[in-house]
Amino acid sequence: xxxxxxxxxxxxxxxxxxxxxxxxxxxxxxxxxxxxxxxxxxxxxxxxxxxxxxxxxxxxxxxxxxxxxxxxxxxxxxxxxxxxxxxxxxxxxxxxxxxxxxxxxxxxxxxxxxxxxxxxxxxxxxxxxxxxxxxxxxxxxxxxxxxxxxxxxxxxxxxxxxxxxxxxxxxxxxxxxxxxxxxxxxxxxxxxxxxxxxxxxxxxxxxxxxxxxxxxxxxxxxxxxxxxxxxxxxxxxxxxxxxxxxxxxxxxxxxxxxxxxxxx
Amino acid sequence: xxxxxxxxxxxxxxxxxxxxxxxxxxxxxxxxxxxxxxxxxxxxxxxxxxxxxxxxxxxxxxxxxxxxxxxxxxxxxxxxxxxxxxxxxxxxxxxxxxxxxxxxxxxxxxxxxxxxxxxxxxxxxxxxxxxxxxxxxxxxxxxxxxxxxxxxxxxxxxxxxxxxxxxxxxxxxxxxxxxxxxxxxxxxxxxxxxxxxxxxxxxxxxxxxxxxxxxxxxxxxxxxxxxxxxxxxxxxxxxxxxxxxxxxxxxxxxxxxxxxxxxxxxxxxxxxxxxxxxxxxxxxxxxxxxxxxxxxxxxxxx
Ligand SMILES: Nc1ncnc2c1ncn2[C@@H]1O[C@H](COP(=O)(O)OP(=O)(O)OP(=O)(O)O)[C@@H](O)[C@H]1O
Ligand SMILES: [Mg+2]
Numbered sequence: 001x002x003x004x005x006x007x008x009x010x011x012x013x014x015x016x017x018x019x020x021x022x023x024x025x026x027x028x029x030x031x032x033x034x035x036x037x038x039x040x041x042x043x044x045x046x047x048x049x050x051x052x053x054x055x056x057x058x059x060x061x062x063x064x065x066x067x068x069x070x071x072x073x074x075x076x077x078x079x080x081x082x083x084x085x086x087x088x089x090x091x092x093x094x095x096x097x098x099x100x101x102x103x104x105x106x107x108x109x110x111x112x113x114x115x116x117x118x119x120x121x122x123x124x125x126x127x128x129x130x131x132x133x134x135x136x137x138x139x140x141x142x143x144x145x146x147x148x149x150x151x152x153x154x155x156x157x158x159x160x161x162x163x164x165x166x167x168x169x170x171x172x173x174x175x176x177x178x179x180x181x182x183x184x185x186x187x188x189x190x191x192x193x194x195x196x197x198x199x200x201x202x203x204x205x206x207x208x209x210x211x212x213x214x215x216x217x218x219x220x221x222x223x224x225x226x227x228x229x230x231x232x233x234x235x236x237x238x239x240x241x242x243x244x245x246x247x248x249x250x251x252x253x254x255x256x257x258x259x260x261x262x263x264x
Numbered sequence: 265x266x267x268x269x270x271x272x273x274x275x276x277x278x279x280x281x282x283x284x285x286x287x288x289x290x291x292x293x294x295x296x297x298x299x300x301x302x303x304x305x306x307x308x309x310x311x312x313x314x315x316x317x318x319x320x321x322x323x324x325x326x327x328x329x330x331x332x333x334x335x336x337x338x339x340x341x342x343x344x345x346x347x348x349x350x351x352x353x354x355x356x357x358x359x360x361x362x363x364x365x366x367x368x369x370x371x372x373x374x375x376x377x378x379x380x381x382x383x384x385x386x387x388x389x390x391x392x393x394x395x396x397x398x399x400x401x402x403x404x405x406x407x408x409x410x411x412x413x414x415x416x417x418x419x420x421x422x423x424x425x426x427x428x429x430x431x432x433x434x435x436x437x438x439x440x441x442x443x444x445x446x447x448x449x450x451x452x453x454x455x456x457x458x459x460x461x462x463x464x465x466x467x468x469x470x471x472x473x474x475x476x477x478x479x480x481x482x483x484x485x486x487x488x489x490x491x492x493x494x495x496x497x498x499x500x501x502x503x504x505x506x507x508x509x510x511x512x513x514x515x516x517x518x519x520x521x522x523x524x525x526x527x528x529x530x531x532x533x534x535x536x537x538x539x540x541x542x543x544x545x546x547x548x549x550x551x552x553x554x555x556x557x558x559x560x561x562x563x564x565x566x
Contacts (some may be wrong), residue, residue: 032355103347108369
């Protein structure tokens with residue numbers, strides 16, 4: 001079969017700027033969707049807000065070393081806020097695959113990987129905003145005393161923790177076929193990671209070996225430096241290793257996601 | 265005419281089923297091309313491969329002369345796709361979806377332009393609704409609008425009128441004809457024979473992943489359609505009917521006679537000469553549906 005090429009049949013590849021326009025538009029649309037679904041988006045703030053209230057007003061006089069309970073737990077509560085970032089992302093990934101929305105997006109000239117990265121970026125912004133809200137609420141309404149230095153030191157870890165759990169959520173989405181299973185598995189793996197690790201407090205009464213492993217879970221790698229920064233305005237001695245650990249987890253989750261991601 | 269889609273010996277297997285089994289055809293620029301076939305015939309699979317969504321197991325597919333395996337992105341820039349499932353983004357309104365999809369093709373469109381496109385599919389008044397608040401037919405039309413955001417040279421419509429009421433269906437046919445008039449090539453699948461008959465320039469009938477016939481609807485009907493049927497009141501039956509010109513068979517069905525003829529003009533003339541009134545006669549010509557049933561069999565597939 002001979003094909004006669006004519007001027008209008010020459011490939012019209014989009015200019016590079018068009019790709020940025022596409023990615024920007026996509027990230028903005030996802031962000032807008034999170035704002036439109038504000039009830040769901042805000043519902044992720046309920047748990048941390050509840051914890052703020054409970055430990056501020058009902059925490060009693062119990063102390064953790066030199067700190068009162070609320071002050072000691074506050075960094076963990078802020079960290080926990082970003083750890084939910086992977087839940088709505090995982091849900092959306094699964095639902096979009098199920099409803100063939102990724103298939104529809106694959107009909108456009110945008111590589112899907114790029115769109116998924118744009119989507120992750122939107123969820124990063126949402127999760128960081130949520131953490132900032134909880135942080136602001138803690139500082140303004142609940143008297144959590146954190147120095148500006150402390151916040152600045154903690155910020156990179158908060159950002160990395162968000163990325164890490166976003167990557168974790170997208171990895172889970174590649175293993176399940178139902179949105180509910182994604183949420184369930186996410187919650188049921190995050191909980192033990194929080195309590196074996198040091199998200200809220202060191203698990204002193206658990207066996208030594210569990211404590212050692214727990215120290216290197218992503219929850220602990222994020223919470224330990226953030227706590228040190230919030231409480232003392234310094235980072236732990238091993239902060240470099242912790243940073244590397246968080247990056248490592250993120251890369252592994254992202255790699256598994258990119259290997260396993262199927263849009264149908 | 266130039267060939268815009270060239271499919272040669274296409275094969276696609278799923279575990280346990282050969283969804284596409286050595287399919288070859290081509291589509292000319294500017295035509296409306298229809299793929300007809302029973303459920304599971306392989307229509308969607310074939311379209312998916314041409315659209316660059318699914319890699320073929322064997323065979324070649326050229327679109328605008330470019331191979332779908334190596335130049336899918338360049339091809340996708342110039343085609344528009346409506347999937348069998350409408351696949352709309354749940355949290356964006358109609359106009360937001362149009363703007364987003366335009367951007368995905370690298371087109372910066374104003375809200376006014378997006379609204380004009382929605383107007384074209386008669387969704388102007390519903391531009392600010394979320395998909396969950398659109399009816400099935402309205403979703404279908406939004407999906408069609410999204411297939412047009414990049415002013416494509418070819419649009420692929422997988423059962424675009426499934427589940428539409430007659431008004432919407434005719435309105436959609438009109439849009440498709442306008443597209444074709446504007447120089448766009450249209451490839452569609454359908455289960456509605458009258459749709460293929462009135463809309464498509466050429467129709468390919470597929471079953472079990474194989475092409476059974478491909479031609480204009482009229483040519484298919486004259487090749488495979490078989491005889492016309494003349495119905496007349498049995499009370500006036502005349503034994504000589506069997507010997508009238510063109511008559512193949514005569515069958516009594518209740519109060520009526522069904523006369524199969526391969527030359528209805530000659531048969532009718534003879535009937536009139538034998539004293540039949542033209543008002544007594546009802547002629548049914550073979551249609552694409554008869555061709556379809558003849559080629560694909562009458563049993564319903566699982
Ligand atoms: N993802 C898949 N995995 C396995 N088998 C599949 C898959 N997609 C389609 N099939 C099979 O391939 C065959 C062709 O399916 P296809 O969807 O192309 O048919 P179709 O002609 O579009 O049917 P319909 O008119 O019902 O839409 C069917 O037997 C179907 O069961
Ligand atoms: Mg189909």
